Amino acid sequence: MIDLLSDTVTPPTQEMRQAMFSAEVGDSGYGEDPTVNRLESLAAEMLGKEGAAFMPSGCQGNLAALLAHCPRGHEVIVGDRSDLYDFEAGSVSALGGLVLHPVATEPDGRLLLDNLRSAIRDKGDYQCAPAGVIVLENPHCQLGGRVLPVSYIKEVRALADERDLPLHLDGARIFNAAVALRRAPAEMAEDVDSIMFSLSKGLAAPFGSMVCGTRAFIERVKRNRKLLGGGLRQAGIMASAGIVALQTMVSRLAEDHRRAQLLADRIRAIPGIRLEPSVIETNMVFFRVEWNDLSIPEFLAALSQQGVRMGTLREGVVRAVLHYLISDAEVDAAAQAIRSVLQAENR
Numbered sequence: 001m002i003d004l005l006s007d008t009v010t011p012p013t014q015e016m017r018q019a020m021f022s023a024e025v026g027d028s029g030y031g032e033d034p035t036v037n038r039l040e041s042l043a044a045e046m047l048g049k050e051g052a053a054f055m056p057s058g059c060q061g062n063l064a065a066l067l068a069h070c071p072r073g074h075e076v077i078v079g080d081r082s083d084l085y086d087f088e089a090g091s092v093s094a095l096g097g098l099v100l101h102p103v104a105t106e107p108d109g110r111l112l113l114d115n116l117r118s119a120i121r122d123k124g125d126y127q128c129a130p131a132g133v134i135v136l137e138n139p140h141c142q143l144g145g146r147v148l149p150v151s152y153i154k155e156v157r158a159l160a161d162e163r164d165l166p167l168h169l170d171g172a173r174i175f176n177a178a179v180a181l182r183r184a185p186a187e188m189a190e191d192v193d194s195i196m197f198s199l200s201k202g203l204a205a206p207f208g209s210m211v212c213g214t215r216a217f218i219e220r221v222k223r224n225r226k227l228l229g230g231g232l233r234q235a236g237i238m239a240s241a242g243i244v245a246l247q248t249m250v251s252r253l254a255e256d257h258r259r260a261q262l263l264a265d266r267i268r269a270i271p272g273i274r275l276e277p278s279v280i281e282t283n284m285v286f287f288r289v290e291w292n293d294l295s296i297p298e299f300l301a302a303l304s305q306q307g308v309r310m311g312t313l314r315e316g317v318v319r320a321v322l323h324y325l326i327s328d329a330e331v332d333a334a335a336q337a338i339r340s341v342l343q344a345e346n347r
Contacts, residue, residue, distance in 0.1 A: 001304075002330045002337075005311045007173075007256070007283060007323040010204040015248060016241040025236035028054075035236030039243050043210040046246060047174075047195055048186030051218035054239055056230045058172050058209040059088045061196040062135075063096055064228060065211050068220035069166045069194070070132025072097030077119045077165075078135040081105035081142045084170055095228070099129045107277065109140030109148055113159055120163050134160050137170040138188070139177045142313050144277045145260075145284035147177045150187060157191040166193040172209070173201050176282040179253045193217070202253060202283060203245035204324055207238040249324065256283035256322040259331050263320060266335030272342045276317060283322040291342050299341060306337035 003009050012020070026032035036054050043052040055061035062084055066076055076092055078085050080102035084092065092098045103111045103119050121128040136156060138148040153169075160167040169192040171177070178185045189195045194213035199205035211221050225231060232238075257280075264280045267273050272291030289299045296312055303310060310320045320334070 002308045002326065002334050004320040004322070004326065004334060005309050007202045007204075007321045008200055010323050010325055012206045012241050013204060013244070013248070013324075016205065016244045019240040019244050020237050023236045023240035025234040028232045028235040033234060033236045033239070035243070036232075036239040039239040039246075040210070042243060042246055043197075044212055046185050047189045047197070047212040049189065049195070049212035049214070051215045052210050052212040053218050053221045053225060054232075054235065054242070055196075055209045055211055055225060056207070056232070058170075058196055058198045058201075059091060060225070060228055060230050061209040061211045062088060062168075062170055063091050064221045064224035064230070065168055065194050065196055065213070066092055066098060066133055066135070067096050067224045068217055069168060070098065073099070073129055074132025075099045075101040075119075075121070075129045076133055076135055077101050077103060077116060077131055079103055079105035079109075079111050079137060079140075081140075082135070082137045082170065083141050083172065084135055084137070086142070098132065101129075101131070105140075105143065107143060107146075109137065109143050109146040110152055111136065111156075113155060116156065116159055120165070131163065131165055133166050133168055135168045135170060136192070137172075139173050139180070139282050141172070141284075144279070144286040145173070145176065145282035146277065146279070147180045147281045150181065150183065150191075153191045167191070168193065169195040171195045172198040173282065175250045176202055176253055176257070179250070180257060180281050185250075199242040199245050202256065202323065203249040205241045205245040208242050210242075252324065253283070256324070256326075257281070259283075259322045259326060259328065260285050260320075262328065263322070263331045263335060266332065267338055270335075270339050270342065273338065285320045285322075286317050287320075288316055289318060289342075294342075302341045302344070303337055306340055308334045308337040
């Protein structure tokens with residue numbers, strides 16, 4: 001099976017497996033796991049922040065970060081097409097007591113500054129939940145892996161400062177964004193107060209995410225991690241794979257981007273396929289199937305019979321995600337499988 005469902009389907013590399021086997025461990029609950037401590041120091045250094053916390057998941061990382069930024073009853077200003085709003089089980093509200101305030105998301109992943117201003121309520125109006133934090137997503141998953149420009153993030157930073165609000169970045173695939181813009185990861189996080197990124201998306205680690213920010217902020221995040229049931233003991237076994245991921249997998253992400261563009265080029269001319277968006281910036285290709293009333297479930301099932309797995313995040317749109325296990329030959333095979341499915345439907 002050529003598995004393009006997500007870049008989370010990857011098994012750890014052999015180097016990661018060896019590192020996990022031989023990892024030096026301690027009790028992370030007491031801050032005594034040397035491998036966890038090394039991972040946190042490495043992540044903080046790469047993102048240009050004072051500290052970092054190793055989290056079991058990105059969902060828990062975002063929640064712990066938002067709880068560290070603002071008290072219960074405050075609003076989280078977030079895009080209406082964001083992963084945080086749609087795919088984190090409502091945890092921010094159900095467990096955090098925070099109110100999600102959605103703002104219209106533009107096709108390139110931006111939240112217009114005027115819309116952000118309108119969403120921030122007057123703190124003097126006791127009828128309304130006050131704004132607590134602004135959240136951006138970069139790159140933007142549901143909109144095809146689009147990358148937010150650094151200049152735009154600076155504009156949102158200025159607005160956040162104007163309204164005395166922290167700015168959090170859901171940067172699950174921030175290294176893809178950095179590679180796409182040919183920027184250092186620290187530049188991508190320079191203008192945000194905190195950032196969450198995943199070790200298991202694109203970087204092929206089997207476990208974990210990181211939250212980075214100031215030392216004081218990270219102390220609050222770690223308290224929230226414990227509150228949410230994320231306290232770990234001999235976690236160095238898992239952290240060791242994260243270290244290898246940061247040291248060996250970032251530099252090769254450009255290959256995934258190149259292959260995503262290659263796949264887009266291969267399928268762009270197939271009758272019945274419409275890329276959405278047509279711009280490929282990272283490792284994702286989104287497209288619509290407009291052929292003989294063929295439904296997305298039917299298309300995905302037929303594609304699976306051809307030995308290719310893809311998925312969908314929103315109605316009517318197929319997503320293919322490139323990762324380190326996919327070769328140029330498999331990209332060609334996946335494109336041919338799409339063509340074969342549609343040709344079969346035409347017979």
